[in-house]
Amino acid sequence: MILFDKISKAYNGHFALENITLNIEQGEFVSIVGQSGAGKSTLLKLLIAEEKPTSGRIFLDKQDVTALPYAELPFLRRRIGTIFQDFKLLSQKTAYENIAFAMEVVGKSKKEIQEDVPQVLQLVGLEEKAKQFPNQLSGGEQQRVAIARALVHQPDIIIADEPTGNLDPLNTWDVIRLLLKINELGTTILLATHDREIINTLNKRVVSIDKGKVIRDEQNGRYIL
Ligand SMILES: Nc1ncnc2c1ncn2[C@@H]1O[C@H](COP(=O)(O)OP(=O)(O)OP(=O)(O)O)[C@@H](O)[C@H]1O
Ligand SMILES: [Mg+2]
Numbered sequence: 001m002i003l004f005d006k007i008s009k010a011y012n013g014h015f016a017l018e019n020i021t022l023n024i025e026q027g028e029f030v031s032i033v034g035q036s037g038a039g040k041s042t043l044l045k046l047l048i049a050e051e052k053p054t055s056g057r058i059f060l061d062k063q064d065v066t067a068l069p070y071a072e073l074p075f076l077r078r079r080i081g082t083i084f085q086d087f088k089l090l091s092q093k094t095a096y097e098n099i100a101f102a103m104e105v106v107g108k109s110k111k112e113i114q115e116d117v118p119q120v121l122q123l124v125g126l127e128e129k130a131k132q133f134p135n136q137l138s139g140g141e142q143q144r145v146a147i148a149r150a151l152v153h154q155p156d157i158i159i160a161d162e163p164t165g166n167l168d169p170l171n172t173w174d175v176i177r178l179l180l181k182i183n184e185l186g187t188t189i190l191l192a193t194h195d196r197e198i199i200n201t202l203n204k205r206v207v208s209i210d211k212g213k214v215i216r217d218e219q220n221g222r223y224i225l
Helices: 040-047 070-079 095-104 110-123 139-151 169-184 196-202
Strands: 002-011 014-024 029-033 055-060 080-084 157-161 188-192 205-210 213-218
Touching: 002 040, 014 040, 014 205, 014 213, 029 040, 029 169, 029 196, 040 055, 040 157, 040 188, 070 080, 080 139, 095 110, 095 139, 110 139, 139 157, 139 169, 157 169, 169 188, 169 196
Parallel strands: 029 188, 029 205, 080 157, 157 188
Antiparallel strands: 002 014, 002 055, 205 213
16 A cells, blocks of 8 residues: 655755665555654655655655645645654644644545534544633543544544554543544554654554664554664
C-alpha cells in the first residue's frame, strides 16, 4: 500500500534520511522509533508531501506521492489523517465544531455533517463532551477530538507523530487503545513515538531508525535503540 523506495532526504547537505526502503501493507500498525533527530517526523512529512525527498520515490498504491501536482495534495491529505503532539484544535470552537469545520472546508453538506460528527464523537467516546471547548477538555480528550477530526474524512491511513507526548499515562493509554480500535476497523496506522512502554506493550511491527537509517524492522518488535 505504502512504499518508501530508496528514500533520502538532505537538509543543507546533511542527511536526515538515507536510503530508506519500507513497504507497509493496508491494515498494518507500524511504530517508528528512534532517538530525537533520527528522522521519524521527516519520514512522515514525506508521506503527506509536506517535504520532498532528495532522492527516491514514495508510492501510495500506484500513485507516486513525490510527483503529485500541487492541486492534488488536498486529496492525498484526505486519505491520510494526521495527529500531532500538540492537538492543533481551534480554541474558539467546541469539540463538535472543530470536527464540523474540517468537513465544511472540504465542502460537505449540512446533512452529512449532522450525521457524521456525532458518529465519530461516539467512536472516540466523547459524545457527552461535544459542546465543550478545548480548554474545558483534558489533554487526552483533546487528542481524541483531533483523532475524531481525522477520522471524519474516512482516511485509509492515520499518521500519529508523538500523539501521546503531552499526555499523562492514563490519557496515553486511552489514545493508544483508540488507535488500536481504529486499526481493527481497517485503517493503516503509522505511529512515531519515544515511548518504550507503548512499543513493548503493542506487540506490533516496529521500525527502528538511527541517524536516518533503518536499523531494525521487526514484527512483534521491541523498543531497542
Ligand atoms: N526543516 C529542516 N531544516 C533543516 N534540518 C531539518 C529540518 N527538519 C528536520 N531537520 C533535521 O533532520 C533530522 C531529523 O529530524 P526529525 O524531525 O525527522 O527527527 P525526529 O526523529 O522526528 O526527532 P524527534 O524525536 O525529536 O521528534 C534532524 O537532524 C533535524 O535537525
Ligand atoms: Mg519528530
